[in-house]
Amino acid sequence: MTKASDPTLWTLVQAADAVAAGEISSRELTETCLARIETWQPAINAFIHLEADLALQMADATDAARAQGAPLGPLAGVPLAHKDMFYRTGMLATCGSKIRKDFRPDYSATVMDRLDAAGALYLGGLNMSEFALGPTGHNDHWGHCRNPWNPAHITGGSSSGSGAATAARLIFGALGSDTGGSVRLPAGANGLVGLKPTAGRVSRYGAMGLSFTHDNIGPLTRTVRDNARMFAAIAGADPNDGTCSTRPLPDYEATCLNPDIKGLRIGVPETYYRASLDPAIGALMDASLKVFAELGAIIKPVAIPNPEANTDLANLITASESATLHAHWLRTRPQDYGPQPRARVEAGFAVSATDYLTSLQLRPRIVREFCEAAFAECDVLHAPTFDMEIPTIAETDVGDRQGFAAVIAGISRCTRPMNYLSLPALSVPAGFSPNGLPGSLQLISRPYAEAMLYRAAAAYEAATDFATKTPELPQ
């Protein structure tokens, strides 16, 4: 990708390489980002809190280390910020809520420690749906996050600020969490690359929980290679999270270099994902499949087990687990929740233990049946991230009014099935729909096949120009 003159328009990899080569100091890079944040923040409300002093201290430490010839990490000197739910000792982590508006944990998340070890800077906590409950980016306490491509539209959620800040080029990448689509939806709505990894590939230690059997942590970035570099920094076994896999990590970034997808079998599900597909998004999906075919991939229709019923079980499980986590506050401080998050969590109190456990018991069998059907004759599934054009904030401002659950379910319809199924899914920009907002596709594969997703996505990205597009500051 051509390197822009404005450093904020660089990719994460370009920025890291420039700092490592001494083309720019980390302090200068950080100050450039801070200036851009000052300009954009009033328009999109991406940050909940900015930690400029800390970031500049970290930048100076990077510059000093480089001057001394010390080895630098793969993200050295690069400004990042994250959904405000990843704990850092003594630092604010609001979880997008009123209840935790002053919360400062006394320990750090594994993913924060790993990004620090890779040399990344921390610029602050990003806007998010309250307690990660909501796929739109609405927030009654900290203000709605707004889409940099058009601030009247939603950012997607719940990692709303992670999408908006990265797309507006305020930072070079961000972490989000994905329980029903909360990385992929803001990636899709903002024209970014977003990964929901295989369950167990990234430690959740020190990250706010929503639903412990469905939560995943993943990066949102401008390019596929950026995503692979961030993912490599956070993935892998963690003694503090017993659900983490101990299998070794492949070289994710290497798969993005000169990617060859000749012969890769891409399956297009015949049902579910296209059942309520907006024609404009359908046209983007068809165009993307044409690109994959031109790159040598074999496109074929594939029959998948209908994930609709799985989604009902996922809803039951996440409601039950989130009610467990929120039980004390729901009983003692119900007025401190926004109406929609409260209504969503409350339903969990109605779930019986046997229904909850049966839903979990079924999971291994359903995952096996899905993979055996879906991947018998293909390597990767291709589906939309959103099956609709990105709606406006006003259109989705439903609060807890009757029918709100259907609105939520509609927005996360294409992402939620992979959380119950535990499979990796990568959201990739696929152009723009008639309303001027980004369209996006998902690539889905077998467990632990993130490297294959990166390879396919990098080939597609190189054949298109969507990653080079940048939103302009709204007037």
Added chain:
Amino acid sequence: MIDRDQMEAWLTECQAYPGGAEGANRAVRMLERAKTSLEQLAPGSMFDTEPAQINVVMEALSND
């Protein structure tokens, strides 16, 4: 069929949760959908299964 009034009584009196009538309606809708799906997906005995098998299955289904 789940009784909506019993659900409201359960939520408010037994769970000490102040959600009220609409909360009970939502819970009933969610449970009725889930019950239908559970009947469809788990028609037989679940005696020999347990949730932690998911980790074994995930490893087995990986392709490397």
